Amino acid sequence: MREVSCQLDVVVHRSADLVLTVAPHTAYEVSERLDVRLDGQPVDVIERVDTFGTRRHCFQAGLGRLTVAYAATVTAHRTAGPQPGDDLTYLRPSRYCDSDRLVNVAQSLFAESAPARDTVGAIRRWTLESIQYAPGTTDHLDGATEVFLSRRGVCRDTAHLLTAFARAMGIPARVAAVYAPGLVPMDFHAVSEVLIDGIWWIVDGTGLAPRGSMVRIAAGRDAADIAFLDAIRGQIELVSMTVDARADVLPHDDGVLAVAFS
Structure with missing residues (x-):
């Protein structure tokens, strides 16, 4: 089992369309919580999954202080093979x-x-x-x-x-x-x-x-x-960010043995 989390503190200088990419890939089973707020008020977020299984959370933010808090417990992984092409x-x-x-x-x-x-x-x-x-x-x-x-x-x-x-x-x-x-x-x-x-x-x-x-x-x-945060439109400034990731056991890695995501 692994525990992952991140917190972002962002100033929105000009109203923005934002894409957040911090959630684990769809190949994982997760118990998670995402909280996005602008000046303390909840922001509506839409999740979009691309053809490669990447989960992107999309939202709009007006001028103000934007905070993002994400946390997940990762409990299992399904092997995801290559896509055609x-x-x-x-x-x-x-x-x-x-x-x-x-x-x-x-x-x-x-x-x-x-x-x-x-x-x-x-x-x-x-x-x-x-x-x-x-x-x-x-x-x-x-x-x-x-x-x-x-x-x-x-x-x-x-x-x-x-x-x-x-x-x-x-x-x-x-x-x-x-x-x-x-x-x-x-x-x-x-x-x-x-x-x-x-x-x-x-x-x-x-x-x-x-x-x-x-x-x-x-x-x-x-x-x-x-990128973990993209501004498709508008202007933002990342003020601070913290990331945490923990595992029950850290495996030995000699860098030579072939390893895939698990």
Whole structure:
């Protein structure tokens, strides 16, 4: 069993249409509570589930102070296999996983003839050894190429680079937002998933939390698809955020053994 939660404090400077993505994927059985308020008054929220099982909570907010409180107990997981077309969708370059710009680099770093699992292992090792985990060194405009050149970033950046390298080597890959029990400091976490033998396997370019206890929130081409809060219209400012994720038992993770969401 896992317990996950988050609290957001947001100022709405201009009336906004907002999309919140903090609830676990539909593959999980959850007991949950979501409370959204504007200046202390409840806000009507509509849940929409996309074709990939990502749960998005949509609402409108006028000017004022917006608070979001979400908490869930995760009790079970149903294996969710790949969707038709995943192998094509997640081979293509995207805004932050610009694999087309990194093909030559990837092919020079990793053996083209190696089995997919070995290639992914080599990409992960290179990422762990070469990219310095350094909060505040990248921003929301930086993609995989910028991270490769600077050799610095956070989980979002390593996930983008690892995903882009995998795609450049012909392996379908995507980025996932997760709750990560054991992560220090605690926050929303980003990892990669690679599609091998019909299963999406978790690959963490930071090694900061055990994969076996992670809870998938959303998966997509890159960070543009998995943001925890999007303003489709209007202007908002995130004042503060807290995230918590706990598991009954934190599994050992050597980073090598293949692990899928459970």
